[in-house]
Amino acid sequence: MSANRKKPEELRSHRWFGGGDLSSQGHRSRALQMGYARSDFTGKPVIGIINTWSDLLPCHAHFRTRAEEVKRGVWQAGGFPVELPVMAVSETFQKPSSMLYRNFLAMETEEILRSHPVDGAVLMGGCDKTTPALVMGATSMGLPFIYMPAGPMLRGNWHGEQLGSGTDRWKYWAELRAGRITEDDWREVEEGIARSYGHCMTMGTASTMTSAVETLGLTLPGAVSIPAADSSHPRMASATGRRSVEMVWENLRPSEILTPQAFDNAITVVHALSGSTNALIHLIAMAGRAGIELKLDRFDEIAQRVPVLANLRPAGKYLMEDFYYAGGLRALLNEISPLLNAGCLTVNGKTLGENIAAAKIHNTDVIRTREKALSQSGGLAVLRGNLAPDGAVIKPLAAEARLLKHVGPAVVFTDYADLRARIDSDDLQVDENSVLVMQNAGPLGAPGMPEWGQLPIPKKLLKKGVRDMVRISDARMSGTSYGTCVLHVSPEAFVGGPLALVRDGDLIELDVTARKLELKVSESELAKRRAAWKPRAPHYARGYGAVFAQHVTQADKGCDFDFLHHGAPTPDPDTHH
Numbered sequence: 402m403s404a405n406r407k408k409p410e411e412l413r414s415h416r417w418f419g420g421g422d423l424s425s426q427g428h429r430s431r432a433l434q435m436g437y438a439r440s441d442f443t444g445k446p447v448i449g450i451i452n453t454w455s456d457l458l459p460c461h462a463h464f465r466t467r468a469e470e471v472k473r474g475v476w477q478a479g480g481f482p483v484e485l486p487v488m489a490v491s492e493t494f495q496k497p498s499s500m501l502y503r504n505f506l507a508m509e510t511e512e513i514l515r516s517h518p519v520d521g522a523v524l525m526g527g528c529d530k531t532t533p534a535l536v537m538g539a540t541s542m543g544l545p546f547i548y549m550p551a552g553p554m555l556r557g558n559w560h561g562e563q564l565g566s567g568t569d570r571w572k573y574w575a576e577l578r579a580g581r582i583t584e585d586d587w588r589e590v591e592e593g594i595a596r597s598y599g600h601c602m603t604m605g606t607a608s609t610m611t612s613a614v615e616t617l618g619l620t621l622p623g624a625v626s627i628p629a630a631d632s633s634h635p636r637m638a639s640a641t642g643r644r645s646v647e648m649v650w651e652n653l654r655p656s657e658i659l660t661p662q663a664f665d666n667a668i669t670v671v672h673a674l675s676g677s678t679n680a681l682i683h684l685i686a687m688a689g690r691a692g693i694e695l696k697l698d699r700f701d702e703i704a705q706r707v708p709v710l711a712n713l714r715p716a717g718k719y720l721m722e723d724f725y726y727a728g729g730l731r732a733l734l735n736e737i738s739p740l741l742n743a744g745c746l747t748v749n750g751k752t753l754g755e756n757i758a759a760a761k762i763h764n765t766d767v768i769r770t771r772e773k774a775l776s777q778s779g780g781l782a783v784l785r786g787n788l789a790p791d792g793a794v795i796k797p798l799a800a801e802a803r804l805l806k807h808v809g810p811a812v813v814f815t816d817y818a819d820l821r822a823r824i825d826s827d828d829l830q831v832d833e834n835s836v837l838v839m840q841n842a843g844p845l846g847a848p849g850m851p852e853w854g855q856l857p858i859p860k861k862l863l864k865k866g867v868r869d870m871v872r873i874s875d876a877r878m879s880g881t882s883y884g885t886c887v888l889h890v891s892p893e894a895f896v897g898g899p900l901a902l903v904r905d906g907d908l909i910e911l912d913v914t915a916r917k918l919e920l921k922v923s924e925s926e927l928a929k930r931r932a933a934w935k936p937r938a939p940h941y942a943r944g945y946g947a948v949f950a951q952h953v954t955q956a957d958k959g960c961d962f963d964f965l966h967h968g969a970p971t972p973d974p975d976t977h978h
Contacts (some may be wrong), residue, residue, distance in 0.1 A: 417518035456490035474642025501849030510538025527551025552629035554599030556902025567881020605880030618747030626729030672779030677880025686959030701717030704779030731760035828905025843875035854878035
């Protein structure tokens with residue numbers, strides 16, 4: 402961190418507001434037009450509040466209010482807050498996939514910060530793709546920034562049972578299809594599963610990524626564990642605003658925080674939480690924006706030494722509200738502190754070790770000690786083999802243990818439409834030993850790599866009591882999902898990866914301990930199939946979809962755009978016109 406504080410004339414915004422030329426006069430006059438006084442914006446850090454609120458993003462329904470609370474903190478610290486709305490990437494409502502628009506939001510964040518008179522930023526996010534997108538864009542821009550997380554929603558409830566968003570949706574959907582609950586039961590679950598604003602309260606992608614971001618050092622200590630509806634949350638928002646101003650004076654930039662050691666810390670906490678498989682894709686993309694080449698194998702190396710301590714759904718029993726009362730992320734980090742790089746700098750100017758030193762676990766069933774871990778190795782495993790030469794991922798704790806070493810015949814669906822049309826057919830040739838395979842659901846094939854990877858169990862097997870099978874695809878899976886689901890198979894089927902060559906009846910071997918995923922077909926037969934394979938037509942001929950198709954990388958590279966993942970920083974614009 403720089404030892405010298407900035408002077409007012411060294412602020413980036415001074416180039417807009419501080420000069421004596423005609424352009425500066427125009428900037429000042431337009432600020433005055435909006436009712437601001439000269440003293441509001443003269444010689445003060447301008448803090449861009451990047452707000453991802455919308456009427457179709459329920460996780461961020463409180464962000465209108467939180468933006469005002471962030472502004473209050475900025476004013477209190479002597480800064481000038483300006484709210485800059487950006488795309489709200491809605492996990493629930495945005496189609497064909499929210500992942501398609503992660504890079505759009507990253508680009509928008511980078512460009513809105515670069516093109517405006519902004520000295521620092523508060524990033525407001527939480528829903529799955531908003532966290533990596535905002536961090537990716539702000540990292541590429543390079544200004545001091547701090548992240549303000551949305552917080553998890555309150556626990557769900559149905560007939561006295563606690564419900565976890567996503568996880569229990571899949572569970573009771575299977576029970577409805579099996580005829581074990583009624584349509585009225587299903588409606589009651591629907592009405593009780595999401596009881597407040599805030600993101601999913603299971604250890605899904607939202608909580609995984611906000612936890613990773615706090616561990617990276619990009620939030621105030623303890624920020625991500627606070628439930629969205631708790632009164633501590635608006636206080637945290639104002640404190641975040643206050644700290645953003647000081648970060649500008651200190652010139653504390655992301656390049657000082659986002660180091661290889663910090664990313665090792667983030668990977669470590671993802672494993673300790675048994676976090677979402679989506680974290681691999683997002684952390685690789687985020688690291689790339691910081692100039693760090695993060696490879697899939699690093700996730701597997703760290704997994705070998707990290708115990709799973711968070712007893713949270715879908716891998717465990719509890720929900721994020723319980724996690725907060727049990728001590729939250731800081732308590733878990735303190736418990737695994739010997740496995741962390743404690744000297745990494747964070748946005749409050751202290752090290753990670755200093756921020757977690759006083760934290761304690763208050764409920765050792767929710768946050769386990771290392772001696773009583775749910776598992777002594779990490780929550781995610783990277784698989785390789787002739788079916789996934791560039792890697793695939795599985796969450797072992799979310800699977801039935803008997804299936805972690807399995808050989809079975811493939812039942813192949815050529816795409817999601819084929820799956821939906823045939824999965825519940827009485828004529829489907831399938832049993833509990835089969836391996837369900839879905840093709841063309843990856844970054845280009847779907848498009849946008851949707852969360853289709855928890856392939857549904859065929860109805861006729863559900864009625865027999867089957868609740869898990871080996872399932873393989875080039876899709877992603879919701880972090881709230883569960884099952885023996887092999888995901889992110891790379892390269893994807895749409896580009897001719899080996900997944901495209903699988904046929905009904907082919908034997909597939911899964912061995913999680915050996916990290917192996919093998920298609921038991923001879924090389925000569927695969928060569929014949931490869932020669933006969935024909936690519937599908939692209940999904941888009943114009944617009945953002947065409948840009949996505951031309952430039953998105955595969956899952957093992959983070960699904961970022963190739964022209965944004967690396968390269969020299971874009972220079973600041975000329976402020977004269």
